Amino acid sequence: MHSTQDSRAGTRELDFVARLLRRPDSLAAVLADIIRALAPISVVYAVVALGWVETAVMMLVFLGVLLARAAALPAALDGATSALLLAAAWFSVADLYARIAWIDLATHFAVGAVLAALARIMLERWDAAALAPSPGRTSVASVVAGALVGAALGLALSVVWEFLEWWGHTYIDETVNVGYLDTLSDVAVGGLGGLIAGAVLAITSRGRTR
Known part of the structure; x- marks a missing residue:
């Protein structure tokens, strides 16, 4: 039993590395990698020109x-x-979050959606809780279930992020905004983004492979 589980874990780790190192297979994938390349550049810039807090965020x-x-x-x-x-x-x-009021909620909504989708698909890859899409026509029940899982994620x-903001405000920089209304609003829109992302993933699951 243990050897079978160890074998599956090893296969998953190999698949993880293989997907990480795979070559882009379309123009859209190339563009995604170009955007991704800005992340390590941002880390280097933060190290050289910004502070260690900004460096941690970029990492x-x-x-x-x-x-x-x-x-x-x-x-x-x-x-x-x-x-x-x-x-x-x-x-x-x-x-910009302090200077333009709507950007904060819009960003939490959008980031909540894409991170919930990322977490959902990663759970599918690892066969967690039988979340991988089932063959067959998408049903109302599967869309509702997908939306609920997305909302939960x-x-x-969002709660994890708000905790990090509280920690940063308390121990690093008091200018980090951690007001009660701000926190609840950010968590709410993050959950809404996850709900919508979960529903969309459920609707499009027939075209997605594990």
Whole structure:
């Protein structure tokens, strides 16, 4: 039993590396990789010209775009994930969240959606909780279930991010915005983005392979 589980774990790790190192197979995949390449460039720039807080944020973005590639997302979703994560980080560096009110909620909604989709597909790859799409026609029940899973992932990831913001405000930089209304609004729109992403993934699941 243990040998079978170890073998499956080893196969998954090999698949993870293979997907990470695979060559782009379309123009959209090439464009996604070009956008992704901006992440390590942003890390280097943050190290040289910004502070260690900004460097940490850019490193998180770099991790996110690597996971997006390893998950073998559809090229359009892959590129959108990288672009939105980079935009979210640079909006923070440019202090746009404080200067333009609607950008904060819009970014949390969009990032919540793509991260929930990324998490859902990564769980599918690892056969977690039998989340891989089933063959056959998409049903209302499967769309509702997908939306609920997406909402749960979006809410969970939003809570993690808000905790990081609280930690940053408390121990690093008091200018980080952690107000009660801001936190609840960010979590709510992140969950909404995840819900919509989960429903869309369920609807399009027939064209997605594991």
